[in-house]
Amino acid sequence: MFYREAGDFKTSYTEDNQTFPIKFDRYRYYAVLLVAFAVVPFIINDYWVNAVFLPFLIYAIAAIGLNILVGYCGQVSLGTGGFMAVGAYACYKLMTGFPEINIFFHIILSGGITAAVCVAFGLPSLRIKGFYLAVATLAAQFFLVWLFNKVSWFYNYSASGQINAPERTVFGVPVTGAEAAPWAAYLFCLVFTFISAIIARNTTRGMAGRKWMAIRDMDIAAEIIGVNPLKAKLSAFAVSGFFVGIAGALFFSVYLGAVEVGEVFGITKSFLVLFMIIIGGLGSIFGSFAGAAFLVLLPVLLKNLLVGTLGWPTDLAAHLEFMIVGALIVVFLVAEPHGLAQLWRVAKEKLRLWPFPH
Template identity: 60%
Template sequence: MLYREAGQFKTSYAADQAMFPIIQDRAFIAMVLIIAYGVVPFWANEYWLQAVIIPFLIFALAAVGLNLLTGYAGQLSLGTGAFMAVGAYATYKITTIYPDINILVVFLMSGLIAAGVGMVFGVPSLRIKGFYLAVATLAAQFFIQWLFNKVGWFFNYNPSGTIIAPPRTVFGVMVAGPEATAQVRYFVALVFLTVGTVIAKNLVRGRVGRAWMAIRDRDIAAEIIGIQPLQTKLLAFGISSFYCGVAGALSVFLWLGSAETEAFDINVSFQVLFMIIIGGLGSILGSILGAAFITLVPIFLTNAPALLNIPFPTDLSKHIEEIIFGGLIILFLIAEPNGMARLWQIGKEKLRRWPFPY
């Protein structure tokens, strides 16, 4: 009853092409934004923000980026961790060489550097597809991790081999470094995710997005209507790596505080890939839902025995947690191979018809 578009007539193409053409959707999004900006930072405590919500926001940003490449342009990539590392190390280098540049600008500059690196490793995509391309992007993963480990210049010859986020302020507010409050970090991550999501949504509903999906669905037909595969794929690699690079920079400067290359190893690439598979390939919303699932469910499972007052030895509960988590992923993919975004859509269709079954 509540979710009906009946009576909402569009009188212009602009209204019909709006991001959320239905008023109920607009209301829902407004509510989510109000909660995200106005309620969460004041209600959640330091631990929740720092250990749960900030990593979720950062991974959601990376997942949106990977979904542009894999979900929309159809190019399977296992280099996400590497591109995040490029963003993180580039931010570290730029901000230690030029401490006066606004750190938010440095994040974006590092994104551009990651975009360049991503495009270089995207060149093989012209010739190879699918799993073979994934293996080629794996080269990026191992090469970049090795490079940042091996060449001291990247971590300023720090004997421990780690990069440490130095304290940085923006307009007098401490954003990065040990003294920055979790609330400020949360706001910075949230703004990046919000802006990144809006831009991604705009890209995928315009010419660029259609070219990506055309290449994904039928590359030969796309070529024949005049879409150039190399340019289109490289643009996808560039933009996707930009997102990943910024996410990598944020993960060191807003979340971890210090990191080695291990923080961006192949597991991170897989983790982000799982996020978009579970969330829904080719869906911006799905990227965020998937990131929430992968980052939040393990935390919930860790805390569940305590909440239910069931005493468990820690090591056993850790193993059980992994078993349940793995089982959930399998269940999910059997129940809905198209991911959580599809479930969301089905839910909306059901709601439209409610209380009638069909």
């Protein structure tokens, strides 16, 4: 039989604590990885990479980052767009300032810079809670976007105010710029997404993650049992900022190539990533992936269906997309406040018992 614990004996704590304790689940995970790393790069073309895979992988990283802050630590942030912009501009400055260093390190460093900025904006969270904090993070969103627009040092004094990603290579293969092959860009992002997911998964189930969850569930009680709220909240902001910064850097350098900050990293981006984690499931790494996939695929699907098949005007399709996204969010919240991840969990529970009802 498939999907059973029966007969799968664990003989060490490491085995007992693994992420996928059920054998079938584990093999499914390996299969997904194998397909993602070894099959997909050979069969994808330009359209699929740019319309589906790159946005999915990059948004997944951003969603993981935001999920750590909102889903695990309970600090609602509406400043994701601004923090992604920090990652993008940090990456741009590093790429143009130190062209001899590999872009891999640039992206990790821009994550670090974003983490520092995120901690600075997270400082008020020690005093401000709930909605007040959510609105306060909007300050970061608007201020950062304004800053990148006005201070020309950030975009190297270019006349258009845009930033453009120069060509950079990894192992001699270009991953950014116009020459980058679709599979190279895909693999580059996939590596980051894969590592981010593993780090996030293991951080959130370790001591740091349990502290965050204690703060989320009740901060005063957590404080009383010895969780330092300063460290817990700020570390959540830092880790979250790190992932969001990496996502912003990849979004700029690999996916778009040229960025105008007000357009790309505006408040709508903050809401988009927030929707991803709500629809996917708060406090779940799988949920971040599911939500990102859902909200990346939905517009592509709608556009193909309405404009491509039915021949409707594009503006009508765009408005309908707004309506459907809004309605879906409401429906999800009413039907399943814990998102796709919860549906997945319920399905797995059912599968384990199948064919018996109890």
